[in-house]
Amino acid sequence: xxxxxxxxxxxxxxxxxxxxxxxxxxxxxxxxxxxxxxxxxxxxxxxxxxxxxxxxxxxxxxxxxxxxxxxxxxxxxxxxxxxxxxxxxxx
Amino acid sequence: xxxxxxxxxxxxxxxxxxxxxxxxxxxxxxxxxxxxxxxxxxxxxxxxxxxxxxxxxxxxxxxxxxxxxxxxxxxxxxxxxxxxxxxxxxxxxxxxxxxxxxxxxxxxxxxxxxxxxxxxxxxxxxxxxxxxxxxxxxxxxxxxxxxxxxxxxxxxxxxxxxxxxxxxxxxxxxxxxxxxxxxxxxxxxxxxxxxxxxxxxxxxxxxxxxxxxxxxxxxxxxxxxxxxxxxxxxxxxxxxxxxxxxxxxxxxxxxxxxxxxxxxxxxxxxxxxxxxxxxxxxxxxxxxxxxxxxxxxxxxxxxxxxxxxxxxxxxxxxxxxxxxxxxxxxxxxxxxxxxxxxxxxxxxxxxxxxxxxxxxxxxxxxxxxxxxxxxxxxxxxxxxxxxxxxxxxxxxxxxxxxxxxxxxxxxxxxxxxxxxxxxxxxxxxxxxxxxxxxxxxxxxxxxxxxxxxxxxxxxxxxxxxxxxxxxxxxxxxxxxxxxxxxxxxxxxxxxxxxxxxxxxxxxxxxxxxxxxxxxxxxxxxxxxxxxxxxxxxxxxxxxxxxxxxxxxxxxxxxxxxxxxxxxxxxxxxxxxxxxxxxxxxxxxxxx
Numbered sequence: 001x002x003x004x005x006x007x008x009x010x011x012x013x014x015x016x017x018x019x020x021x022x023x024x025x026x027x028x029x030x031x032x033x034x035x036x037x038x039x040x041x042x043x044x045x046x047x048x049x050x051x052x053x054x055x056x057x058x059x060x061x062x063x064x065x066x067x068x069x070x071x072x073x074x075x076x077x078x079x080x081x082x083x084x085x086x087x088x089x090x091x
Numbered sequence: 092x093x094x095x096x097x098x099x100x101x102x103x104x105x106x107x108x109x110x111x112x113x114x115x116x117x118x119x120x121x122x123x124x125x126x127x128x129x130x131x132x133x134x135x136x137x138x139x140x141x142x143x144x145x146x147x148x149x150x151x152x153x154x155x156x157x158x159x160x161x162x163x164x165x166x167x168x169x170x171x172x173x174x175x176x177x178x179x180x181x182x183x184x185x186x187x188x189x190x191x192x193x194x195x196x197x198x199x200x201x202x203x204x205x206x207x208x209x210x211x212x213x214x215x216x217x218x219x220x221x222x223x224x225x226x227x228x229x230x231x232x233x234x235x236x237x238x239x240x241x242x243x244x245x246x247x248x249x250x251x252x253x254x255x256x257x258x259x260x261x262x263x264x265x266x267x268x269x270x271x272x273x274x275x276x277x278x279x280x281x282x283x284x285x286x287x288x289x290x291x292x293x294x295x296x297x298x299x300x301x302x303x304x305x306x307x308x309x310x311x312x313x314x315x316x317x318x319x320x321x322x323x324x325x326x327x328x329x330x331x332x333x334x335x336x337x338x339x340x341x342x343x344x345x346x347x348x349x350x351x352x353x354x355x356x357x358x359x360x361x362x363x364x365x366x367x368x369x370x371x372x373x374x375x376x377x378x379x380x381x382x383x384x385x386x387x388x389x390x391x392x393x394x395x396x397x398x399x400x401x402x403x404x405x406x407x408x409x410x411x412x413x414x415x416x417x418x419x420x421x422x423x424x425x426x427x428x429x430x431x432x433x434x435x436x437x438x439x440x441x442x443x444x445x446x447x448x449x450x451x452x453x454x455x456x457x458x459x460x461x462x463x464x465x466x467x468x469x470x471x472x473x474x475x476x477x478x479x480x481x482x483x484x485x486x487x488x489x490x491x492x493x494x495x496x497x498x499x500x501x502x503x504x505x506x507x508x509x510x511x512x513x514x515x516x517x518x519x520x521x522x523x524x525x526x527x528x529x530x531x532x533x534x535x536x537x538x539x540x541x542x543x544x545x546x547x548x549x550x551x552x553x554x555x556x557x558x559x560x561x562x563x564x565x566x567x568x569x570x571x572x573x574x575x576x577x578x579x580x581x582x583x584x585x586x587x588x589x590x591x592x593x594x595x596x597x598x599x600x601x602x603x604x605x606x607x608x609x610x611x612x613x614x615x616x617x618x619x620x621x622x623x624x625x626x627x628x629x630x631x632x633x634x635x636x637x638x639x640x641x642x643x644x645x646x647x648x649x650x651x652x653x654x655x656x657x658x659x660x661x662x663x664x665x666x667x668x669x670x671x672x673x674x675x676x677x678x679x680x681x682x
Contacts, residue, residue, distance in 0.1 A: 014183075014184040014185075015184075017180075017184055018180065018181075018184035018185060021177070021180045021184075022180070022429075025177050025180075025429060028173070029421075029422060029425045029426075030422075032170075032401050032410055032421070033409075033410060033418045033421055033422055034418065036400065036401070036402075036410065037402065037410060037411045038413070039413065040411045040412070040413075042397075042400055046400060046401065047400055052362050052366065053362075053366035053369065053370070054362065054365055054366060054369070055369065055396070055399055055400070057166060057399055057400055057401065058166075058365055058369075058399055058470075061166075061169055061170075061172070061173050061470075062467060064173050064176070064177060065172065065173060065176050065463045065466050065467055066463065066467075068176055068177060068179060068180055068459055068463060069456075069459050069460050069463045071180070072179075072180075072183055072455070072456040072459045072460070073456060075183065075184070075452075075456070076452065076453060076456045079452070
């Protein structure tokens with residue numbers, strides 16, 4: 001999603017990170033709704049084992065929370081190079 | 092007996108309230124102008140604002156509601172944690188910087204920056220008030236639930252105390268004192284919860300030596316003679332004690348079988364804790380009723396592995412159903428959580444308290460960090476409560492404080508005080524948003540009543556007092572409702588009414604005034620109408636049985652966002668294309 005009021009590189013970064021995270025969130029939610037249960041019984045999706053004895057549900061849940069912070073930090077660090085923009089400037 | 096009011100609890104609680112009130116009066120001198128009162132002069136530092144975001148956002152629904160839901164149903168409560176946190180991605184990458192540049196004091200300022208329209212001001216103010224009221228109710232209900240064990244007072248007393256304290260905070264120092272209360276609350280909440288999780292991991296799991304609860308069905312009857320608990324009439328004198336005087340006088344929630352038949356695990360690391368829980372068998376309690384109509388609580392043994400999957404609770408049961416509508420209900424709620432955060436008025440106004448877009452961005456990152464840590468902790472707090480032997484099966488909202496009580500009265504006192512600050516911080520933000528909508532958007536801009544700076548501040552303070560009184564009445568009226576469920580409504584309405592207009596205004600040059608007004612009105616009314624006509628509302632608000640509610644509902648599922656958010660976009664695009672090209676009146680748009 002393009003964002004106004006930002007210089008091009010940061011706008012591109014925000015767009016990319018937004019869609020990456022949205023895709024991960026959508027995959028998680030769709031997996032919960034359509035691929036985890038059949039006839040009320042767990043058959044796959046979030047019920048599958050991931051690693052260290054944890055299920056995909058637990059790993060994906062923590063991953064989405066931690067991933068949001070990682071992407072936010074990435075945006076903050078990479079975007080700081082564009083900080084010299086004129087206050088109030090638009091594209 | 093589960094609940095104990097202790098002197099230490101009362102002392103911690105009183106000390107916190109006193110310090111918050113002193114702080115508010117001390118900061119009142121910085122809020123004498125409209126800019127100071129509504130936006131703290133835009134001088135709040137980005138780090139303080141980021142933690143204040145956490146203090147604003149981590150409401151009673153997050154702390155009491157999610158912990159309680161995990162304690163009762165497992166992973167379903169964690170779904171709320173994931174959804175609430177994910178919404179900040181929309182805030183950071185889409186909304187934060189443009190909104191900071193467009194707005195001044197309120198959501199309406201940003202939406203109206205391009206058009207200078209009184210109608211937009213009106214619709215945005217109504218939207219702000221409706222969303223804030225939906226959000227307020229669960230906070231006030233949570234406050235009432237807290238003072239019961241903390242001070243031994245009835246529900247209404249807690250609601251009145253919170254309402255009065257918050258009204259003083261907002262009416263004295265406005266956004267300045269609200270910010271600092273939220274900063275303190277956000278800091279305390281994350282630190283104390285991390286400490287409690289440390290204690291949970293240190294304790295590990297153990298199987299109770301006497302598993303007396305496992306085969307007992309508990310009954311509560313409400314008849315003409317009053318409430319009867321396990322055949323014993325509840326008298327006014329012993330109400331607090333005997334309500335929870337279950338057979339054998341113990342609390343609930345325990346591990347039935349540990350891996351390898353162990354009795355105790357000892358201290359566990361974070362991953363080992365979840366893994367051990369997953370491989371254990373847990374005694375949970377299912378609410379039902381017997382032939383006489385009495386409420387019953389029946390022990391049900393479930394595997395930890397099953398509890399760590401979604402779909403155990405009434406809210407998310409659709410995940411395990413083969414019904415498409417049930418799955419759409421789940422998808423709709425998760426969509427509302429994702430899109431609703433960036434549309435909540437009390438969150439958006441925090442962007443006006445920092446100096447520029449860069450500070451808005453940095454504060455959002457700090458907020459995501461603090462909020463993310465807290466939401467990770469909720470899974471441990473919930474599982475800790477589920478296996479603590481201290482649950483009150485009649486009240487999920489008390490799970491976290493009752494868990495704390497198992498670590499001693501000192502921890503319980505601190506957790507209860509922190510939970511109380513949780514309510515104070517969020518309610519202050521909501522009343523601040525509402526006061527801005529009334530004084531700035533409605534009185535000054537929509538009704539075009541000329542106000543001096545001082546008069547505008549005075550109007551804001553009077554609005555805060557009115558909203559505080561309304562919050563008290565609503566908190567008492569909705570005592571029996573689950574707090575998390577109500578917050579879900581707020582997210583649905585916010586996403587439906589505000590998000591399409593905000594996004595299209597920022598990113599589509601063809602957006603017109605009529606398009607914004609239509610989209611907001613349709614989104615607001617459609618989401619409210621959908622909620623009112625839903626089975627959830629018929630059951631939880633109007634008292635229908637589950638079967639009657641499903642049969643009488645006018646909509647196929649209860650959460651509207653998956654229909655009403657796209658509807659808002661369609662309405663805005665259609666109306667904008669049918670109208671004249673927009674004429675920019677003023678404002679810094681850049682879309």
